[in-house]
Amino acid sequence: MIKINENYLKLEASYLFSNIAKKVAAFQETNPEKDIIRLGIGDVTRALPDACTHAFHTAIDEMSSDAGFRGYGPEQGYDFLRQAIAKNDFQARGADISADEIFVSDGAKCDSGNIQELFTTDAKIAIPDPVYPVYLDTNVMAGRTGNFEDGRYEGIIYLDATKENNYIPTLPDETPDLIYLCFPNNPTGATISKEGLKTWVDYAREHKALILFDAAYEAFIRDESLPKSIYEVEGAKEVAIEFRSFSKNAGFTGTRCAYTVVPRECAAFDAQGGKQLLHPLWNRRHCTKFNGVSYPVQRAAEAVYSEAGKAQTKNLVAGYLKNADHIASEMKNLGFSFEGGDNSPYIWIEANRDSWEFFDTLLTDAGVVCTPGAGFGKCGEGYIRLSAFNSYENVVEAMKRIKKALA
DSSP states (O other): OOOOOGGGGGSOSSOHHHHHHHHHHHHHHHOTTOOOEEOSSOOOOSOOOHHHHHHHHHHHHHHTSTTTOOOSOOTTOOHHHHHHHIIIIIGGGTOOOOGGGEEEESOHHHHHHHGGGGSOTTOOEEEEESOOHHHHHHHHHHTOSOOEETTEETTOEEEEOOGGGTTOOOOOSSOOSEEEEESSOTTTOOOOOHHHHHHHHHHHHHHTOEEEEEOTTGGGOOOTTSOSSGGGSTTGGGTEEEEEESHHHHOTTTTOOEEEEOOTTOEEEOTTSOEEEHHHHHHHHHHHHOOOOOHHHHHHHHGGGSHHHHHHHHHHHHHHHHHHHHHHHHHHHTTOOEEESSSSSEEEEEOSSOHHHHHHHIIIIIOEEOEEGGGGOGGGTTEEEEEOOSOHHHHHHHHHHHHHHHO
């Protein structure tokens, strides 16, 4: 008799964004005349940079001839892209990351879920609350939690990120093995200083823990005093794995390209306490379960680092930050307290009411889709997240509608 993995039965009935999509679809079905503006899910809306599409087309043309055709590529990514990443994203900021420590993939979401395969099922996990649901759900699937009770899973160390601590989790009382951190944060938009990040790195080194650091939104950091990578902190290469993506800065949400950094000195421990390097383990997993990102997509990603690509992606990011500025300004005028928006495309708004109720109000009365904070964790109740990923015209119209609906 074939049996299921019963850990899946512990999961909440629906993934947050699927739930939102169903609610919006039901509303549109009964109100077909209503125009909906989506400021909910973090999907970009502007086209790929010209430099990327040109590189994409050129690579496809190469593939159209026998002489230029590429079959299976290296699972870790082509050297031309890995070298460009190492030089521009890390070495240019003083972080000593080499090309062979970079693994190109089809998404940071996939990697942040898959990486936990390297660790034992009894590893103690620390996860911020509120948080991007994938961190938590993938560990539930792996069997690292108990049941869902009173809004939380048993066996998880929750790192509360609240207004009282400026939405930056503090060190836990209970010692974890694996720590998830995300800055600029999804969903709160909070950022962390280099000194604050060093506190976590020092903690991980002292307790032989590992940090999984999600930096998918680093391109939106305008404050040059803030770190964009955890590897800007001394000692982080020993205790941290970092996830990055081309989705939000260059519009690759539909094109799919990201990467994970596993430094060669980064290690975990076996049952006898012996140090085991993670780089060869992740490489083995990558080679076994992944066939690599397509050659044209990697050429398009490489173009992000060309002079034209840098200018064009900077323009894309600036456009979304302009949207964030407008959302933040209007919510402030309406008297709401919020976090984010200055170094992040997300604005985390204190709704002062049930978050799903506020979601329904904005959808029904304003035709605007937000994300209810309760979907990100217990500490998200009473909040909503607005995303700056839309056109400026739509954002202005959405804020006009919200202002009218809440009048």
